[in-house]
Amino acid sequence: MEEMQIFLSLSLDFAEINEVLRSLNEGFVKSLEIFVLTLLGAFPLGLIIAFGSMSKIAIIRWFNKFMVWVIRGTPLMLQLIIIYYGPGIILNNNWWGSGSTGRFIAAMIAFILNYACYFSEIYRGGIEGIPKGQYEAGEVLGMTKSQIFFRVVLLQVIKRIIPPMGNEIITLVKDTSLVRVISVYELMWNGQNFIKSEGIIWPMLFTGVYYLLFSGLLTLFLGWLEKKMDYFKV
Amino acid sequence: MAILEVKNLKKNFGGLEVLKGIDFSLEKGDVMAVIGSSGNGKTTLLRCINFLETPDEGEITMNGEILFDASAKNSTDENDIRKKRLHFGLVFQNFNLFPQYTVLGNVMLAKELLEKEKPGFAKNRKKIKAEIEAEAKALLEEVGLSDKLDFYPHQLSGGQQQRVAIARALALKPDILCFDEPTSALDPELTAEVLKVIKSLAKSNMTMIVVTHEMTFAREVANRIIFMDEGRILEEGSPEDIFENPKHERVREFIGGIGTI
DSSP states (O other): HHHHHHHHHHHHOOOHHHHHHHHHHHHHHHHHHHHHHHHHHHHHHHHHHHHHHHHHHHHHHHHHHHHHHHHHHHHHHHHHHHHHHHHHHHSSTTTTTSSSSHHHHHHHHHHHHHHHHHHHHHHHHHHHSSHHHHHHHEEEEEEEHHHIIIIHHHHHHHHHHHHHHHHHHHHHHHHHHGGGGOOOOOHHHHHHHHHHOOOOHHHHHHHHHHHHHHHHHHHHHHHHHHGGGSOOOO | OOOOEEEEEEETTTTEEEEEEEEEOOOOOOTEEEEEEESSHHHHHHHHTTTTSSOEEEEEEEETEEEEEETTTOOOHEEEEEHHTEEEEEETTTOOOOTTOOOHHHHHHHHHHHHHHHTTTTTHHHHHHHHHHOOOOOHHHHHGGGTTTOGGGGGGGHHHHHHHHHHHHHHTOSSEEESSSSSSOOHHHHHHHHHHHHHHHHHHTTTEEEEEOHHHHHHHHHHEEEEEEEEEEEEEEEEHHHSSOOOOOOHHHHHHHHHHH
């Protein structure tokens, strides 16, 4: 009887499991927030950067290309650290305050900027890949530039960029774990915490299941979206 | 009176003079074939007339209205250019249909967008749309594609795609319809079905400019032919003039060369 109890407490400590899942769920919600906000910010910002790097005005073009080079050429982790600690150390003025909100905002700025730069290159590739004839056909039919973009080109661009965008989006799921370097508590941080506080390692390993399930759902969604666009060929 | 007059049209591409002064005029119902070997400015001429390129010199006049005059200040306002463009239609070598629209959608799109900008569209939305659709269907029947209305471009043969492109251009009722080597991307069988459509347009008195390498077709359908060589019109005249009595050695060579193949 006693042995049985020891065995149960070793293998299935429901209180502990509950505590772990509660904490991981909380962390996952934070990760999800970062994920959603990054996409909401980076989708439009990426388009602006893409147009910037295709601008006829050289200075705008070069500014955007320079930015994309710097952001894509350095680790996102470094960008998080510079954006969060930079103002305090370099300008002697910590914009972000000491609270968790400031850290979260700094993290979102770094993420949106980083992903917007990657997206911008995907957009640019998609837009430049549309044959010139599509624009010219629209022009000789008396369409305006914006009509051509929104009614003719855009959907073709979207169809073309779904696969590379899907790649970036799946990468973002896992990149959310980087915010821990500036102490934003997300899924993996919460999992790792149990090593220090309780001496158990399975919660951290178990975070992998969350990432897998979430990216699995996204993969299904992206596949569905691709199928939706199957009715025409570009 | 000529409906289209082109005077001294010149176009440079980075120092390379592609058009060296082109003059011609068209009467209503004329079918003008533009022939000559590749790289002699035929396509550039069509692109200038359709405002896809801006000529460096020259004048384009339509029904007495100056559409373009290189020596004057030309409006760069998008709406002005669009209005001028609508005098012309252009059918491309590679069709350039819009892949995400059905056959019917391709023919209706531009007309619909145009009508939307007019006042009173919102009130009569349904009626106007129905009219546009009826017209589009009639045009597609004319080009023999009534049974393909709901097909997407990738489901059609090249010849069918080109016929859709012709219907699409006609939907805007251009004064002059231009063709840029409309059958170069097609095999002989498909070429024949497209040429048949162009022939029937000629019979219905449509004014057309056709850049083509189909000599038999040019001879049969066109009432005027211009032969372009190195950015100039080397010779122009009726099909008999050009094919039976060419004045220039270069034209004789070109036509003779084709004849012997």
